[in-house]
Amino acid sequence: MTTTVFFEKIKKEVQLFDPIALTEMEKVKLMDRVDVKYLIPLNLLPTILADARQHYRLLEINQERICPYQTLYYDTKDLTLYHQHQVGKQNRYKVRSRNYVGSNLQFFEVKLKNNRGRTIKKRIKINGINESYLSDDSSAFLGRISPLNPENLQGIMWVNYSRLTLVSKHTTERLTIDLQLTFKNNSKEVQFAQIAIAEIKQERMGASPILDILKKHHLKSGSISKYCFGIISLFENIKKNNFKKHLRRISKTLLQYESFTANAIA
Numbered sequence: 001m002t003t004t005v006f007f008e009k010i011k012k013e014v015q016l017f018d019p020i021a022l023t024e025m026e027k028v029k030l031m032d033r034v035d036v037k038y039l040i041p042l043n044l045l046p047t048i049l050a051d052a053r054q055h056y057r058l059l060e061i062n063q064e065r066i067c068p069y070q071t072l073y074y075d076t077k078d079l080t081l082y083h084q085h086q087v088g089k090q091n092r093y094k095v096r097s098r099n100y101v102g103s104n105l106q107f108f109e110v111k112l113k114n115n116r117g118r119t120i121k122k123r124i125k126i127n128g129i130n131e132s133y134l135s136d137d138s139s140a141f142l143g144r145i146s147p148l149n150p151e152n153l154q155g156i157m158w159v160n161y162s163r164l165t166l167v168s169k170h171t172t173e174r175l176t177i178d179l180q181l182t183f184k185n186n187s188k189e190v191q192f193a194q195i196a197i198a199e200i201k202q203e204r205m206g207a208s209p210i211l212d213i214l215k216k217h218h219l220k221s222g223s224i225s226k227y228c229f230g231i232i233s234l235f236e237n238i239k240k241n242n243f244k245k246h247l248r249r250i251s252k253t254l255l256q257y258e259s260f261t262a263n264a265i266a
Contacts, residue, residue: 003193007179009046014065017049017058020167022103025059028167028174032120034205037223038198038214039249041257045177045196048213052166055209056175059165061102066162066179070099072129073227074153079238082231086242090115093146094227095153097129097138108138110146131155158184159230168208174201175210183230190233194257195250197223222249 040048058065074095075081084092094111109123124141132154134142139150160182166175177198182191200210214221224232224246232240232247240247 003042006042006046010042010049010179011066013046013049013053014058014164017053017056017065017166018169019060019065020057022059022061025165025167028172032118033201033203034117035119035199035201036205036221037225038200038219038221039223039253040177040196040198040214040219041253041260042179042194042196043257043260044217044219045179048217049164051213051216052175052210055170056166056168059167064102066164067100067102068162069160069178070101070129071159072097072131072155073157073159073230074134075156076152077154079156079231079235080152082228083239085225085228086239088242093148094225095142095148096227097126097155099129108134108141110142112146156185157227157230157234158182159226160184161226166210171208172203173208175199176201178226181226183233185234188234190230192233192250192254195253197226220249222246224250 059067061067074097081093081095090113092113095109096111097106097108099106106126106129107123108126109121112120114120122141122145124137126135126138134150134153142148142150142153161178162180164177164179166177168174175198177196179196180191180193181195181197182189184190198210198214200208202208222245224243228243229250232238232243
């Protein structure tokens, strides 16, 4: 059984949600937030969406509810930013340019994970994405808000996927679910279509319908960032000791999907 079967079921489920427009998203931008990630085997996602429908609205852009994202991450030649994540450095950064394909908007974005466990995102609009270097505007922006030297950064890896964005009907909470995850650099491309990555974003982590739904399906929090996951997937002989727990969870989720599809075929 291919992932296409489940993706078709997901497309049917998302049409049943009440929509929310991009212009209504300002109140849930959550640029300063706490977040928690979950891995979901793709076969479970249609049921999880059905359970979540009464509690959330779904972002719709130009009549599309499954929105493609194209993201270029920047790092140094020796992957300094990745290694800072790998050793758990506090006050660490991710730097990226992102094309929000459905809305035809591009942003240069800088994310800081501070020593209180909060994620703070700042961004500026840009026109186009350059793989080799940062534009003058992006370089100046990065220099103003971080200690990073823009001249040391270059495009390292594309991370592309399709995203569902759910917004709580009752609280300031946003849930993103990323599908068809693909990592790509100049020499290699890897896809993980069998899993989805869900991220719950709140001002302060508290009770939530989606937490209850994920618990009902025996899913536990914890996932490596897409950036670090991509680096490990594409680059040989990369240090990853501190990510072993997360990589085991990825392997377990892939196994859950394979086991389900094998039993369904049998």
